[in-house]
Amino acid sequence: MKILFYDTKKYDKKSFNNELKEFQEIEIEYLKTDLTPRTAQLAEGFDAVCGFVNSEIGKDTLEILHQKGVRLLLLRCAGFNNVDLETACKLNIRVMRVPGYSPEAVAEHAMALALACNRRLHKAYNKVRENDFSLGGLMGYNFYGKTAGIVGTGKIGAAMCRICYGFGMKVIAYDIYQNEDLKGFVEYVSLDELLSRSDLISLHCPLMDNTYHMINLETIKKMKDNVILINTSRGALVKTKDLIKGIRLHKFSGVGLDVYEEESENVFEDRSDEILEHSVTARLLSFPNVVITSHQGFFTKEALAAIAQTTLENAMSFVHGEKSVNDVNA
Numbered sequence: 662m663k664i665l666f667y668d669t670k671k672y673d674k675k676s677f678n679n680e681l682k683e684f685q686e687i688e689i690e691y692l693k694t695d696l697t698p699r700t701a702q703l704a705e706g707f708d709a710v711c712g713f714v715n716s717e718i719g720k721d722t723l724e725i726l727h728q729k730g731v732r733l734l735l736l737r738c739a740g741f742n743n744v745d746l747e748t749a750c751k752l753n754i755r756v757m758r759v760p761g762y763s764p765e766a767v768a769e770h771a772m773a774l775a776l777a778c779n780r781r782l783h784k785a786y787n788k789v790r791e792n793d794f795s796l797g798g799l800m801g802y803n804f805y806g807k808t809a810g811i812v813g814t815g816k817i818g819a820a821m822c823r824i825c826y827g828f829g830m831k832v833i834a835y836d837i838y839q840n841e842d843l844k845g846f847v848e849y850v851s852l853d854e855l856l857s858r859s860d861l862i863s864l865h866c867p868l869m870d871n872t873y874h875m876i877n878l879e880t881i882k883k884m885k886d887n888v889i890l891i892n893t894s895r896g897a898l899v900k901t902k903d904l905i906k907g908i909r910l911h912k913f914s915g916v917g918l919d920v921y922e923e924e925s926e927n928v929f930e931d932r933s934d935e936i937l938e939h940s941v942t943a944r945l946l947s948f949p950n951v952v953i954t955s956h957q958g959f960f961t962k963e964a965l966a967a968i969a970q971t972t973l974e975n976a977m978s979f980v981h982g983e984k985s986v987n988d989v990n991a
Contacts, residue, residue: 709733763964768820778915810859813866
């Protein structure tokens with residue numbers, strides 16, 4: 662099987678090549694460019710293509726892939742809202758994803774952001790580098806005894822629940838489906854109750870029609886004053902312009918983001934003053950209580966190995982005509 666791998670980073674190539682030793686039937690060609698209608702033309706002669714969460718996999722892209730003979734779309738991520746599944750089904754292109762890869766990696770990063778916001782680690786780091794060891798502006802509060810509100814209790818959200826419980830926090834959660842593994846130390850409540858009770862709110866849910874902009878001015882007003890908000894899931898769960906309004910209203914003690922709405926626009930890769938000036942994400946960076954990282958929550962050795970392993974196993978399931986729990990449109 663020949664796979665054309667889009668949007669390749671050095672770490673992608675290294676992790677996949679390490680796992681390829683166990684998959685002799687698979688051959689991969691790596692491209693730095695991302696998957697778009699234009700670059701889909703390059704898939705001539707390949708059985709499958711491998712894309713990421715920001716790839717443009719709409720109707721036009723899929724029709725071109727179909728014309729080139731591609732029968733399998735491998736997503737090396739959990740999210741698939743960027744894929745036109747209806748078109749993929751019509752064209753008989755199978756779509757497979759990696760629903761879970763080291764959930765602890767993302768959950769640990771979420772807690773790292775929460776701690777950085779609470780204890781002002783970013784400010785402390787910069788002050789000390791300037792030989793300023795004063796404590797002004799660095800006061801936080803104990804997480805012990807406070808309430809953590811976890812929105813979404815799948816594998817990553819469940820891992821975050823356990824971390825918060827280990828800190829001695831009271832853990833409440835909101836999810837349509839309750840996780841039986843969390844019984845005994847997690848209390849499920851309505852979203853409104855979670856917003857009103859939580860000192861720390863961490864988002865761990867997929868991006869769907871009913872979760873798009875779930876954090877907006879209306880829901881922000883329901884939160885406690887001086888709450889910490891963390892998002893390591895999908896940027897569009899948060900309406901950024903409303904988040905900025907909430908920050909200006911002094912609603913938040915801190916905001917930690919590993920994802921943001923403009924990720925797919927590569928706003929920070931285009932460093933022009935005009936682009937940055939009109940970027941709401943860039944405006945967020947001007948607030949001293951906001952910490953933004955570069956979508957690195959998944960970025961551990963263990964997670965990269967798991968992503969590569971599962972993606973290649975998905976490819977072999979296709980080769981052998983086997984169904985998989987990782988099928989999106991089977």
